[in-house]
Each structure stands twice: as structure tokens, then as C-alpha cells.
Amino acid sequence: MTIDIADRLARLGMTLPPAPSPRGAYTGVVIHHDIAYVSGQVSRVGEQVIAGPVDRATPPEVIRHAAQTCVLRALSALAAALPPATTVERILFLRGFVNAVPDFVNHSQVMDEASSLLHEIVGDTGQHARSAIGVASLPGGGLLEIELTVSLTHEPERHQRSATPPQHAR
Template sequence: MSLRERITALGWVLPETPSPKGDYVPVTIHAGVAYVSGQVCRVGEGVISGPVTDQTPPQTVLHAGQTCALRALSVLDQAVGLENIERILFVRGFVYGGEGFQNFSKVVDGASQVLIDVFGECGRHARSAVGVAGLPSGGLLELEVVAAVKPNA
């Protein structure tokens, strides 16, 4: 089963590849490593908004993580093709947290699970989850992904 077929079987759809909202590129590839620019949890013309608190519904938090991860996969697919990703190396999540919120790592779990579900063991990665005072468009989560690209891809 191809990675695109696996994504479909899991009930997800890769979104249209997002275009940069500033003066940067969506992905930079150097020495066989792809660095994906931060992907905010945008859905259509809107955004899953923060700040996240202990009262934020778990489904909202999960949806934000899944959305960011699928946007990152869309960027990788356009840049090198998903089949040319050898493994996910690192994920960094920036979480727009409300006053007193401390469960930043839990917010990034949904994104990590998407990458593991799609790539299997090659989707397991090192990770950071950082609380921030705000994100573009008031988004709840922004995700950076670093992936190894197969040689000769």
C-alpha cells in the first residue's frame, strides 16, 4: 500500500499544498534532509484557534495536531514525493497556550500520531513542544517537521 493509500485508508485527505504567507519557502532540502516551514492549523480559509486551555475539547486539540501534520505532509509530497521520505527525524510544535496551561506535549501528540500512523516505525521522531504567547492568525498550533529524504530522490 502506498503512503497516499494509507492516508486515505486512515480517513484523512492531504490538503491542497499551502503557499507561504511571507518571504520564505515551504521546504528547504539540504544534504538529504527536508526542513518544512511551520504549518499552522489552517482549515480552508479559517484556523483552529487558540489559546488552548485545560477546558479546550480534546477533539479540537487532536484536530489541530492532525491538520498541521497533514499540511506538512502535503508540503513534503509536493517537494519530493511522500514515497521518497526515508523517515521523520524531528518535530517541533509551538502551542498557543492560555494562562496557566502546561500540557504542551499533549497538544503535539495528535501530529506525532499522524506521522507514526503514516510512516510506521520510520515516523517515530524526536520532538519538542513549546508554549508560546501567540501564533499567526491566532492558531492553536504550529508545527515544524524535519525529514530524511531517500538518496537519489
């Protein structure tokens, strides 16, 4: 099954932001064979950063907004890098870095927001393996940064005919 991310987002009342540009000496997405590796996307809307650190008093809506922002930025970077006739087959892995105070222990709950949104957008093929890692800081002071590993599939070209007819076994 392939996933039409733009269609799913439209049904959820969301759109992808413009594809983010790398802010350093790296590539935003690397595609190797049929696997895409999406570089870390910080909770940034335009030039504004949804800042951390997270603590017990951080409102759930701020965490949800940071997770949604990261997921949409990662999907936007991925969509911009996909070759023609290539689509998302499955989300394989989500890695999250949570900028948190030292005594914060609910990193997985922060990442649940990103996981739930991916599942909502991509459906059952959005079920993924995951890591949730607490860190002392992130670029720009961001609250959250995520990375994605995604399996891709190539849709068959329509109206394409073989140059030579098939050989039949005798």
C-alpha cells in the first residue's frame, strides 16, 4: 500500500510547510535504495522556534504543537526529495530528541505526540519503532527534534510498453 500524504493531511485540515533547507553542512534527506533518511527537524515554524526545555509544567498543547511542527517539517523535507513516481510505503523508525530539564523523565510521552500524529497521517503503515532521548539542548533552543527513516516504493510507470515483446517458453 502506498500513502498519499498530501491527501491524508488535507482530510485532517493540515498542509505541509515549505520544505526546510539544511542549516549546515549536511543533506536534508538521503535516499539509499528504497530507504529515506530524513535529517533532524527541530520544532521551528518559519524562523520562530518552539523552545524548550520541557518540564512538568510545560502545557500539553505546547508539546503537541512542537511535535506536529517537527512531523510536518520532516514530511515536507521528504516530499521535496522524493523522485518522480516514488511514494511512502511505511514509516520505519522515529528518533526524537527532547530538550528537557535534568529531572524530567517523561520523554516517551512527549514523543507519543509525534508518533500519534504520524499514525493519524499515514494510517497503520505509520506504526514504527522509536527512540526518545532526553538532551540538555537543541539547535536554536528547540523543544524537540525528530528524525525519520522511511521505506519507499516506486509506482509502475503507466502507459509504458516494453521495447521487445515477451519471449514464450517452448
